[in-house]
Amino acid sequence: GAGVSQSPRYKVAKRGQDVALRCDPISGHVSLFWYQQALGQGPEFLTYFQNEAQLDKSGLPSDRFFAERPEGSVSTLKIQRTQQEDSAVYLCASSPIPPRSAPWVNSPLHFGNGTRLTVT
Amino acid sequence: DAKTTQPPSMDCAEGRAANLPCNHSTISGNEYVYWYRQIHSQGPQYIIHGLKNNETNEMASLIITEDRKSSTLILPHATLRDTAVYYCIVRDDYKLSFGAGTTVTVRA
Numbered sequence: 001g002a003g004v005s006q007s008p009r010y011k012v013a014k015r016g017q018d019v020a021l022r023c024d025p026i027s028g029h030v031s032l033f034w035y036q037q038a039l040g041q042g043p044e045f046l047t048y049f050q051n052e053a054q055l056d057k058s059g060l061p062s063d064r065f066f067a068e069r070p071e072g073s074v075s076t077l078k079i080q081r082t083q084q085e086d087s088a089v090y091l092c093a094s095s096p097i098p099p100r101s102a103p104w105v106n107s108p109l110h111f112g113n114g115t116r117l118t119v120t
Numbered sequence: 121d122a123k124t125t126q127p128p129s130m131d132c133a134e135g136r137a138a139n140l141p142c143n144h145s146t147i148s149g150n151e152y153v154y155w156y157r158q159i160h161s162q163g164p165q166y167i168i169h170g171l172k173n174n175e176t177n178e179m180a181s182l183i184i185t186e187d188r189k190s191s192t193l194i195l196p197h198a199t200l201r202d203t204a205v206y207y208c209i210v211r212d213d214y215k216l217s218f219g220a221g222t223t224v225t226v227r228a
Contacts, residue, residue, distance in 0.1 A: 004163070031214065033215070035218075041220065042205075042207060042218030042219055042220055042221055043164065043216075043218045044218070045215050045216070045217065048214060048215065056214075056215075091163050091164070093163070093164075108154070108166035108169065109164075109166070109216055110166065111163030111164045111165070112163050113161070113162050113163045114163055
């Protein structure tokens with residue numbers, strides 16, 4: 001079956017350009033997460049959506065980062081005025097049930113293969 | 121602050137069992153132990169999770185000590201395709217918080 005799909009797979013941007021990264025979660029999954037993974041490190045949480053509501057954006061590193069999920073399915077992570085330190089793999093994950101209800105711990109996150117962003 | 125401690129790397133022989141340790145001495149009663157792995161150039165892949173009982177699925181077994189301060193992930197018959205970074209995560213919330221993981225190399 002279809003998993004989490006992310007596009008583009010690779011993105012090269014010149015410093016100062018804006019970029020938009022897309023995530024298509026598994027159909028019907030209400031929860032969606034964005035993570036950032038620097039080279040050689042584990043993924044770091046950026047933001048979380050439940051349907052179209054952004055419930056946690058505590059991990060976004062600056063106000064240049066913006067995420068949206070207007071219809072509760074596809075999500076876009078936008079980075080404005082990219083800097084070299086933004087170079088990383090951006091991972092999207094989805095899960096099929098809302099957390100904070102009884103069975104959430106039995107519902108793992110399903111990750112896409114990420115978008116590798118290189119800022120030159 | 122990291123909630124888990126894992127060795128940075130380990131090797132294992134193809135066809136043998138791989139035992140991956142994880143310390144989580146500050147784990148609290150409602151926190152679950154999750155394991156993910158990440159093969160090169162792919163996203164993290166869910167392996168298994170548990171609270172206090174040992175768990176087994178088609179990929180691996182999870183052994184959690186009685187005091188829940190440590191656990192071991194067992195890959196029963198390692199193959200070259202199991203070469204990956206393995207993450208042990210303590211989870212009580214909607215987020216997963218990844219550490220540095222263990223780089224496991226399976227050698228022929």
